[in-house]
Amino acid sequence: MVxxxxxxxxxxxxxxxxxxxxKSGLPIMSVTLKDGLVPRDSLERKTDTNLSPKDHLRLRKGxxxxxxxxxxxxxxxxxxxxxxxxxxxxxxxxxREIDPTFxxxxxxxxxxxxxxxxxxxxxxxxxxxxxxxxFAAIPVAIxxxxxxxxxxxxxxxxxxxxxxxxxxxxxxxxxxxxxxxRLLSGSLRLPAYRSRDWTSLPLSSIAELSSERFDPxxxxxxxxCIELEHIESRTGARTGECDSADxxxxxxxxxxxDVLFGKxxxxxxxxxxxxxxxxxxxxIWVLKSKCSLQxxxxxxxxxxxxFSRAANVSSGSKMPRADWSVVRDTxxxxxxxxxxxxxxxxxxxxxxxxxxxxxxxxLLLRQKNALMQQLLTGKRRVKVDGDVDRIVSEAAHG
Numbered sequence: 001m002v003x004x005x006x007x008x009x010x011x012x013x014x015x016x017x018x019x020x021x022x023k024s025g026l027p028i029m030s031v032t033l034k035d036g037l038v039p040r041d042s043l044e045r046k047t048d049t050n051l052s053p054k055d056h057l058r059l060r061k062g063x064x065x066x067x068x069x070x071x072x073x074x075x076x077x078x079x080x081x082x083x084x085x086x087x088x089x090x091x092x093x094x095x096r097e098i099d100p101t102f103x104x105x106x107x108x109x110x111x112x113x114x115x116x117x118x119x120x121x122x123x124x125x126x127x128x129x130x131x132x133x134x135f136a137a138i139p140v141a142i143x144x145x146x147x148x149x150x151x152x153x154x155x156x157x158x159x160x161x162x163x164x165x166x167x168x169x170x171x172x173x174x175x176x177x178x179x180x181x182r183l184l185s186g187s188l189r190l191p192a193y194r195s196r197d198w199t200s201l202p203l204s205s206i207a208e209l210s211s212e213r214f215d216p217x218x219x220x221x222x223x224x225c226i227e228l229e230h231i232e233s234r235t236g237a238r239t240g241e242c243d244s245a246d247x248x249x250x251x252x253x254x255x256x257x258d259v260l261f262g263k264x265x266x267x268x269x270x271x272x273x274x275x276x277x278x279x280x281x282x283x284i285w286v287l288k289s290k291c292s293l294q295x296x297x298x299x300x301x302x303x304x305x306x307f308s309r310a311a312n313v314s315s316g317s318k319m320p321r322a323d324w325s326v327v328r329d330t331x332x333x334x335x336x337x338x339x340x341x342x343x344x345x346x347x348x349x350x351x352x353x354x355x356x357x358x359x360x361x362x363l364l365l366r367q368k369n370a371l372m373q374q375l376l377t378g379k380r381r382v383k384v385d386g387d388v389d390r391i392v393s394e395a396a397h398g
Contacts, residue, residue: 002141003378012136014098018063018091022056022084029059029083031067036077036104037085056084057091062100064092064107071130072117078104090132099145101152109376112140146384151375154382158368165361172357173235176350180303183343186333190346193339203310204328206293207301210286212253214279216244224278225251228262231270231284236299236351238272244279251279252286259287259298263322266311273299285324294340300347306332 002008030040037059059065059079066076068090078100085091094100106112115138122128142148182188186198214223223244230240244251254260255277262270264283273296280286289298301307310330314320335343374380 003143003381005147006141006143006378008139008141009097010136011138011140014095014103014142015064015092015136016095017132017136018057018093020058020091022053022058024053026053026058027081027083028056029065029079029085031065031070031075031077031085031089033070033073033075037065037079037083038077039083051087053084055087057087057089059083059085059091060093062094064094064100064103065089066092066107066130066135068130069128071135072113072120072125072128074108074113074116076104076107090130090135097145098142099148099152101156102148105152105155105372106140106142106376109372111377115140141378143378147382150382150384154375155368155372158364158371162361162364162368165357165364169354169357169361172350172354176347176354177234177303179350180300180347181305183346184300184304184332185306186335190339190342193335193342196336196339198333198335200331201292201334202329202331203301203307206290206332206334207259207287207298208290209324209328210252210254210258210288212286213282214244214251214253216247216249216251223251224276226254226260226272226274226278226280226284228264228270228281228283231260231262231272233268233270236271236273236303238274241278250282252282252284253277253279254286257289257295259289259302261285261287261302261311261322263311263324265320266308266314266322267320269303269308271299271302283321285322293334294337294344296344296348297340300344301332304332306330 028040029037030043032038032043057065060082061079064076064078065085066089068088071090094103107116116130116135117128119134119138120128120130121134143151179188183190221244225242225244225247226238227242230238230242232239254274256275258274260272260274260280262268262283263285270284287298287302289295307327307330310327311322312320313326314322334340371380375382
């Protein structure tokens with residue numbers, strides 16, 4: 001049922017396709033699933049291009065670009081500045097009946113993304129393409145223009161809050177990283193321990209590499225399994241897991257308190273300390289503390305620049321791997337047991353602050369997504385002259 005006051009149209013009634021050629025001096029933009037349109041130079045994985053500016057498509061402020069190969073997943077974004085995009089993208093020019101900011105959120109709504117998938121062509125998902133003529137044929141229902149603008153304004157306010165939350169997380173992570181470096185290098189000493197000496201020891205005298213393996217092909221047991229893609233770079237966070245029963249290759253075994261470190265592409269700095277028993281890819285080292293090292297200290301040791309430099313003395317150019325024979329002989333300055341415990345406690349508090357900011361961000365995102373679902377389907381209507389802050393506050397408090 002179409003909400004009162006909304007009208008049914010085709011997307012072609014709201015957007016024209018632009019083939020305007022690019023010109024030199026404008027930044028090249030890329031469409032990402034998470035952040036929409038971003039400068040290509042800001043991406044970690046940059047793709048070089050031999051195309052001249054004139055071979056790109058011109059993007060003007062307020063235009064929307066989408067990746068026709070990923071639009072079925074919602075890969076689109078509104079441009080905040082003039083720029084250039086790949087000719088493999090589709091550039092949409094909003095007509096007078098549609099507000100670009102509203103459209104950028106509307107394109108992320110679950111129902112709209114489903115329609116993008118339904119109107120895409122391809123034998124399998126990885127071959128799906130949404131060309132402009134098919135995009136233009138998609139039927140949608142939209143609110144009046146003034147209501148569109150108000151909805152866009154409300155949701156943009158949530159994004160500003162999320163952006164502020166992201167900065168808090170980034171700042172607290174930077175502070176935590178700096179604290180790890182200073183406390184574990186001895187350049188910053190906790191007041192009660194400043195008179196105590198540290199001992200220089202090779203890693204092999206304080207930690208060992210586990211060789212215990214698990215073969216899913218010969219065992220009927222089902223174990224929680226962590227692969228490299230399940231560990232975030234530089235954060236110590238786990239983003240997922242799988243079942244060992246679905247795996248074919250042998251796995252390394254870990255137990256609570258062990259430290260996992262990704263030896264493949266060690267420059268990514270992927271580390272994690274599990275609180276459960278399981279298995280992981282053999283491209284991940286399972287490190288165990290020896291009795292001279294206090295619980296938790298090894299987890300922070302693998303985050304140091306000293307450890308990272310040793311791990312990056314690696315073999316292989318395209319698929320570099322850390323060399324245990326190098327890392328195990330690397331020397332670290334180690335404090336006594338009491339100072340180790342104090343350092344772990346201090347860094348644990350810094351980790352807790354990062355976690356608190358992350359929890360707050362997750363709450364904001366859940367609230368925004370719930371509000372999007374209501375506003376973009378007409379289940380919740382807004383007054384065109386309504387106060388944005390009041391509406392946001394009401395949504396935040398249920």
